[in-house]
Amino acid sequence: MTLRILLLVNLLLAALALAQTRPFSFVGWISNLLIGAAFVEPVLISSVVLLCPLRVFLRRYSYWLSVAVILGVEFLVTAGLHLLLRNDGMEFDLALVIHDWLVVTLICGVVLYYFYLRERAFSPAIAEARLQALQARIRPHFLFNSLTAVLSLIRTEPRQAERTLEDLADLFRVLLREERRAVKLDEEISLCKRYLDIESLRLGERMQVEWRIDESALSITIPPLILQPLAENAVHHGIEPNHQPGLITLSVLRRGRLVEIEIVNPRVEGNTRPPGRAGNQMALDNVRERLALHYDVEARLDAGPAQDPVTGAGEYRVKITLPAHEQERPRVERRA
Amino acid sequence: MSCRLLIVDDEAPARRRLRELLADCAGEFPHQVVGEAAHGAEAITFVERDTPDLVIADMQMPRMSGIELARHLLKTPKPPAVIFVTAHDEYAVQAFEVNALDYLMKPVRADRLLAALKKSAGRAAPPDDGALAKSAPGARQQLSISERGRLLLVPVADVVYLRAELKYITVRTEAREFLLEESLVHLEEEFGERFVRVHRSALVARDRITGFERAAAEADHDAEGGPQWQVILAGVTERLPVSRRQWSTVKELVKGK
Numbered sequence: 001m002t003l004r005i006l007l008l009v010n011l012l013l014a015a016l017a018l019a020q021t022r023p024f025s026f027v028g029w030i031s032n033l034l035i036g037a038a039f040v041e042p043v044l045i046s047s048v049v050l051l052c053p054l055r056v057f058l059r060r061y062s063y064w065l066s067v068a069v070i071l072g073v074e075f076l077v078t079a080g081l082h083l084l085l086r087n088d089g090m091e092f093d094l095a096l097v098i099h100d101w102l103v104v105t106l107i108c109g110v111v112l113y114y115f116y117l118r119e120r121a122f123s124p125a126i127a128e129a130r131l132q133a134l135q136a137r138i139r140p141h142f143l144f145n146s147l148t149a150v151l152s153l154i155r156t157e158p159r160q161a162e163r164t165l166e167d168l169a170d171l172f173r174v175l176l177r178e179e180r181r182a183v184k185l186d187e188e189i190s191l192c193k194r195y196l197d198i199e200s201l202r203l204g205e206r207m208q209v210e211w212r213i214d215e216s217a218l219s220i221t222i223p224p225l226i227l228q229p230l231a232e233n234a235v236h237h238g239i240e241p242n243h244q245p246g247l248i249t250l251s252v253l254r255r256g257r258l259v260e261i262e263i264v265n266p267r268v269e270g271n272t273r274p275p276g277r278a279g280n281q282m283a284l285d286n287v288r289e290r291l292a293l294h295y296d297v298e299a300r301l302d303a304g305p306a307q308d309p310v311t312g313a314g315e316y317r318v319k320i321t322l323p324a325h326e327q328e329r330p331r332v333e334r335r336a
Numbered sequence: 337m338s339c340r341l342l343i344v345d346d347e348a349p350a351r352r353r354l355r356e357l358l359a360d361c362a363g364e365f366p367h368q369v370v371g372e373a374a375h376g377a378e379a380i381t382f383v384e385r386d387t388p389d390l391v392i393a394d395m396q397m398p399r400m401s402g403i404e405l406a407r408h409l410l411k412t413p414k415p416p417a418v419i420f421v422t423a424h425d426e427y428a429v430q431a432f433e434v435n436a437l438d439y440l441m442k443p444v445r446a447d448r449l450l451a452a453l454k455k456s457a458g459r460a461a462p463p464d465d466g467a468l469a470k471s472a473p474g475a476r477q478q479l480s481i482s483e484r485g486r487l488l489l490v491p492v493a494d495v496v497y498l499r500a501e502l503k504y505i506t507v508r509t510e511a512r513e514f515l516l517e518e519s520l521v522h523l524e525e526e527f528g529e530r531f532v533r534v535h536r537s538a539l540v541a542r543d544r545i546t547g548f549e550r551a552a553a554e555a556d557h558d559a560e561g562g563p564q565w566q567v568i569l570a571g572v573t574e575r576l577p578v579s580r581r582q583w584s585t586v587k588e589l590v591k592g593k
Binding site (some may be wrong): 001099140141142143145147148151152153155156201203204206240241242243268297 | 349350423424442586
């Protein structure tokens, strides 16, 4: 959100400076931009710094009260800057302050209207409909193949069959949950492990799995079912159509305030997956969009073919970078 | 005589489950399981050696789908009947119904299996190639070629060109030539994405085309007396003539690169 505010205000500033530069010259534009920035940036940055901590508090009150508080803060910051400049020898002119208040009010109006429209686009009703369409769906193939695998164990290895059914139950409990509350990364990883255990039962030695987990990342919270669909994708595209054994690597790394999750699977040449069916892109788009709904621009998902640095074998890598939220619970997803 | 069966599935638990169910059906349907194969190529070896009467094949397998396997098996001396098994595939199920192919859904139930076994044993005929081709969502991954009583699999990706001779198609790979008994028109339909027609009697792999040159000898001029172009293909030394009719289409392919 902060990023969007900074970007939007600076775009407005650039447009304003451009409008002032008549006739147009690049140097003139840049110099107008710099003059404007000298005043706008201090106001902008101090407002963001002041309003950020107020956010939690404002959330409890009505929209219009919050707007009034925001404007009040803006007015104070603007007036404060004028007062500071007076100390530096510039004259304090009330007419100028009122002029700047008007400018600030207009800019606030534009920014707030933008967020109002954005909020509407992502309003609960619409977001819910979208989330419902985005529900991480398990592939029916997986269910029926897993049931076949369990059936094959019942006569000879009943205990293993029991464990697998328990894993399936846990997996489906999460998949069918009405309220998709954020989970600890730790829980998502253990769900993913259960899923991979079921897959390894039917795929046997064709699937090898390697985890690299940074313990310090385990306590962060993430939206549920971010990792599991990607693991499923890796199995579906990297192992099932592969005529030789393949390795799936899942790594979780903490870098300061960010957490990086990476999933690598072999790329299968001449993949026999018939086209037109739930493709690779669908699961990726699904996770990407849910990340956007939860984290806005703070999270990203990159995916694409790559090469193993040692063997040079073709791989497919999916990498998620998201902010390490420790306590705060992101938006709750609901199932209709 | 009891029915001789082969099980083909890439997942070991699925093969084991089928064996258990078949054992349950043995009272009402006497049979003998002659083997299990984990992929298509292995299944072909089994069929050539043991000539089973019936193959139960999974649809989704790496490299070769159940349908493609069934098409290759038609070229063996004694093609078996085939029952397909699929986990969940609305497309396939619809195609099976339309083309009257026998199929089972996973997890397989004993009573359904028994019904399918009795039905195919009564029919005792291999599936029809046309019906199989229509049921497959994509092109085959390999061509099967009968050579001295053995079935060879040639990956389509290795094929440089296909040229129609009098009665056969010559399949050229970098290593050697094979003779295939199929029609060039059908091959063009199936592999149109990969191959392009350069001449009435030849299809070449698009990604093998490296360039063109004019034929040297006078004799190579075509009927209208214009210059004759030849296509240069990666991996083989011989050039193939490009007909005037195909020239404009083919020439664009190299420009596009």
